[in-house]
Amino acid sequence: MSEPLKIDIARLMGRIEAMASVGQIEGGGVNRLALSEADRDGRDLLVEWMQDLNLQVTIDAIGNIVGQRSGSKNLAPVMTGSHLDSVATGGRYDGTLGVLAGLEVVERLDELNVETRHPIAVGCFSNEEGARFAPDMLGSAVYQGSLDLQSALNTSDADGCVFGDCLDAIGYRGNATVPAAPPHAFVELHIEQGPVLENAGITIGAVESVQGISWTEYTIDGVSNHAGTTPMSMRKDAGYAASALACAVREIATELGAPQVATVGALSLEPNLVNVVARRATMTVDLRNVDDAILIDAESRVAAVVDRISEREGVHIQSRILARFQPVRFSESIVRSVTHWAERLKLSTISMPSGAGHDAQMFAPRCPTGMIFVPSRDGISHNVREHTDRSDIEAGANILINLLTELATEDY
């Protein structure tokens, strides 16, 4: 049994550092909202690195970037990758780690003159976060055919900017057709973005599933009125209705218990003035669970509360589904392989679900797919304080290089 392969952590950290300077914001984080100028600059840097490594670079019609290292046979590539886009106040590891670890795997295999049967491809997928355009994981969804190209291109952001136009504006509407053929296998390295690994003192998470996600936007119409002269009993207060719904959403999550989570992350009032009862409120509800039956239960409890509030406060509440992903199960064989390589590398490991959505889940119905998690300090992500220790990044990337090489050596 040969020794496991090892990546060059100094080189990987150098690339992470360089990418963190693109769209850098105070506190060491980044703002690379999808299709922004900072996103474009990050893509430019990635393409430059891919060209330096002599990868065959393709850009497809939704802006996904794929860099491919040749294999010795004409087979479907083994793929890895993630995303470079971020939330408005994001950290430097979310997504970026998976893309740059892929580059490091390729460069290390080149240095060691390792030849694989299957090509190895590194993907960077558009708009994974969903912070600017809904749904999230838009690029990988189009890449693997679960979302129609044209509807994705027609999506617009809060300012009415259309995805296709924004893609043109940053010069990343490519020629490669979508959906692409499924790869031979897909493995994504990602930070956990939660506290489970750190709390358990474990280095490697072998991800066995992804929570289902349900996003709904509610528009609540009440009656704007004078805050001093309208008796409480006569109010149709859209702002109060929104707050009551947000409180109920928290209660529902508490009643259903872990792993159910529920979040009202966006809430705004009109006219939003101290002395005017709000005419309109707009808010989002984000529900997630690994068990689709419980997720459906959560959705129906929220819907019932919406009806009750609407009736009690005399407001009109309109709902719009922004995203709905069923829970995803990853390949058991890849979960076992992650565990196997962790043991070979003397790294502690557990199997776990993912609380966040990831590009990998778009591949799961089409090829053997899995994910490797490394710890997030204090469980913090989508925040400039996001941090993962260098030694954990090294551990995760070492699993990745061995797993990809093993998959790429399979002779079917």
Place this chain on the structure above:
Amino acid sequence: MSEPLKIDIARLMGRIEAMASVGQIEGGGVNRLALSEADRDGRDLLVEWMQDLNLQVTIDAIGNIVGQRSGSKNLAPVMTGSHLDSVATGGRYDGTLGVLAGLEVVERLDELNVETRHPIAVGCFSNEEGARFAPDMLGSAVYQGSLDLQSALNTSDADGCVFGDCLDAIGYRGNATVPAAPPHAFVELHIEQGPVLENAGITIGAVESVQGISWTEYTIDGVSNHAGTTPMSMRKDAGYAASALACAVREIATELGAPQVATVGALSLEPNLVNVVARRATMTVDLRNVDDAILIDAESRVAAVVDRISEREGVHIQSRILARFQPVRFSESIVRSVTHWAERLKLSTISMPSGAGHDAQMFAPRCPTGMIFVPSRDGISHNVREHTDRSDIEAGANILINLLTELATEDY
């Protein structure tokens, strides 16, 4: 006993119509936020009308406009007036009625060659609404000395625009000094902005008091985090804390019962994204009561809830007082006079408190002061659908002309 005086309702409605075209917005309402270009245009039109009526026009250091009709003696003027500024989506009668009814009184007295001992002055006070600059009733507060000129000029709006600079920008920083001497008496005609008169089928409200007002802004700092991976028990969610506070504010108002009212009219989240637990929430609480003891009780209940939420959710909550006015009692003699003239004019009348703050309350500690209310359809105000019937406007203005003339005839 001579017949009561009568105003010319067609002329008054014509001026209301003309003023409604300044800053007009869809639905027949107006947007004349204080010191905006629309506010300037409204002021320009008012000054033109005052000059047409040969009033002596003065503009003071905080932008209040006063037009004075001479009396036969060198005595303090009897004053009426209100404001032309509006909330962002306001109606055409709030404030405007009181200013333009004052002009109509003056024009009618001229027509009838009525000479009064005291001059009669019509005031238009800056930033009554408080929708752009806090506190509300800023201009009348400075005019009667309960607010320092310099602090008023230094107030800035949400965009950081300083009151003094905005006043210069619209050309309404005048030379007249503030505080001004108290007038002989002050009477303001205003729409009720609430449902009491309409529900009771009454035309004239003789206003005996104004609710006390307490405005507080809360800034809630939590921890921004990923909506999918952070267990509910580990969250420090500023958005949830804000919603919980908004719900508690409603409960407190319900517990204390009418006439206590409480409103969360402004609430915003950062970063305000569907899949990010909010890092920060900013919100306002507006509490009002005619009884200061109950208002203080309401304030302390809110403060206790703030402490509880802060501890339970692990968020930091900072509070800032935006405005605090004690309840005001108007002159009993003027309340009686309003009732007297209503009876003489065969108009139904009740004594009632005001739910909203008004410029008149700034005069109450300094001279005999009162207000006349006319009905608001459906109690709606601060809304483009605000409406008062022409016959009710006529009724209110007829009370005003007789009351002002009577007060201006007093020989002390």
